[in-house]
Amino acid sequence: MGGQAHHVVVLALENVLALDIGIPLQVFGSWPGGPYSLTVCTERPGTLAMHSGPALSVADGLDSLARADTVIVPGYLEPDAPSAAVTAALAAASAQGSRMVSICTGAFALAAAGLLDGRRATTHWLYAAALAKQYPRVQVRPKELYVDEGQVLTSGGVSAGMDLCLHLIRRDHGAQPANQRARLLVTAPHRTGGQAQFIDLPVLPAQSDGLTHLYAWALRNLHQPLTIDQLARQAGLSRRTLIRRFHADTGMPPMRWLLDARLALARELLETSDLTVEAVARRCGLGTPANLRTLFRTHVGVPPSVYRDTFASLPPTAGTGVTPVSAATTR
Structure with missing residues (x-):
């Protein structure tokens, strides 16, 4: 120059x-x-x-x-x-x-x-x-x-x-x-x-091909190790039909939808509660704190601690208050 x-x-x-x-x-x-x-x-x-x-x-x-x-x-x-x-x-x-x-x-x-x-x-x-x-x-x-x-x-x-x-x-x-x-x-x-870290993760699809009750059931049970076969049984569908219907509704396979739902709940809990990372991982069905940190870095771009520092709406306290799991349905 x-x-x-x-x-x-x-x-x-x-x-x-x-x-x-x-x-x-x-x-x-x-x-x-x-x-x-x-x-x-x-x-x-x-x-x-x-x-x-x-x-x-x-x-x-x-x-x-x-x-x-x-x-x-x-x-x-x-x-x-x-x-x-x-x-x-x-x-x-x-x-x-x-x-x-x-x-x-x-x-x-x-x-x-x-x-x-x-x-x-x-x-x-x-x-x-x-x-x-x-x-x-x-x-x-x-x-x-x-x-x-x-x-x-x-x-x-x-x-x-x-x-x-x-x-x-x-x-x-x-x-x-x-x-x-x-x-x-x-x-x-x-x-x-x-x-x-700023993207809103939409959990519930705008339109559903008859799977509305399944989505609600899955969101209530994110703490469980859910599988495609469990989802299919809950919906009364074959595994292949379930996967096809998920793609039609959400544009993604069931397990990826579940991961997004778990991450949406994790973000909600980090923003609105003082739960430990271990408790957040357990509540969201993401297993260990190490797994939560790895998935957060990969899909959100920052560690959970940085995300909480950026977005937390509550000051650090000794309490254990937490937003209900149903809050994830609004994300």
């Missing part, structure tokens, strides 16, 4: 999310004497609607993308494909060598421009399935805070954009400037885990 400031261009689309656009403006634009210069542009310069905030006045148009070293697309409401002019400008910026970055649902704009084809990418976990469905050539990774594919980088929901912007500084200039910037912004320079 030499002595010239690295030019960051933020592309604000209609109904851009207030916090999402604020992140790159704060990280790169409020750095007097810093190594970055910043421009905000939009498709039609003038007044731009911003979701959850006042209207923006944006003077620069899409031609600014041609002068960008890095292009950042913040998230926007109802992430449909942007106009042909926007996707063409994004594709042209990428072709000329600009680094392409998205925050939250901004990934949909990069995907529409074909910039995520064959690449790993992430977005807000709530929209990950929609991104995968609309753009099947994208390798969607909903559990990641951000994904760095070299010249194309994507981040998860909202505050994950801060993680990615600090990562860009760390990549460009090393850990010290990134850490200093993080201190000024009063945020962690690097967060443990990924989006998985």
Whole structure:
């Protein structure tokens, strides 16, 4: 980059999310004497609607993308494909060598421009399935805070954009400037885990092919070592029919559904009770504390202790209060 400031261009689309656009403006634009210069542009310069905030006045148009070293697309409401002019400008910026970055649902704009084809990418976990469905050539990774594919980088929901912007500084200039910037912004320079710890785990399917009573029975008996044969007997179905019906309802095999249900209950207990990890593992049917820790790291991204520190709603006490097992049915 030499002595010239690295030019960051933020592309604000209609109904851009207030916090999402604020992140790159704060990280790169409020750095007097810093190594970055910043421009905000939009498709039609003038007044731009911003979701959850006042209207923006944006003077620069899409031609600014041609002068960008890095292009950042913040998230926007109802992430449909942007106009042909926007996707063409994004594709042209990428072709000329600009680094392409998205925050939250901004990934949909990069995907529409074909910039995520064959690449790993992430977005807000709530929209990950929609991104995968609309753009099947994208390798969607909903559990990641951000994904760095070299010249194309994507981040998860909202505050994950801060993680990615600090990562860009760390990549460009090393850990010290990134850490200093993080201190000024009063945020962690690097967060443990990924989006998985924030994803709501839906236990009960929205629709059921006659298995509603089986799901309720299983959720009441998560502390037991349930098997497919037990589930089949409880439902009065053959093993093969049960597996087929589970796939139709939940999109997954019975044992994976049970694992998600156990993890949902474990998260609930860690958030709302002071039970020990051993007691949580036993209550959820996950066996030993070691097994719970392993599964938590694999599927949630952090150890149970870190999850509890982050989300616990009760201060540590000597009591043994616990949310009823039925609470898992609301997750």
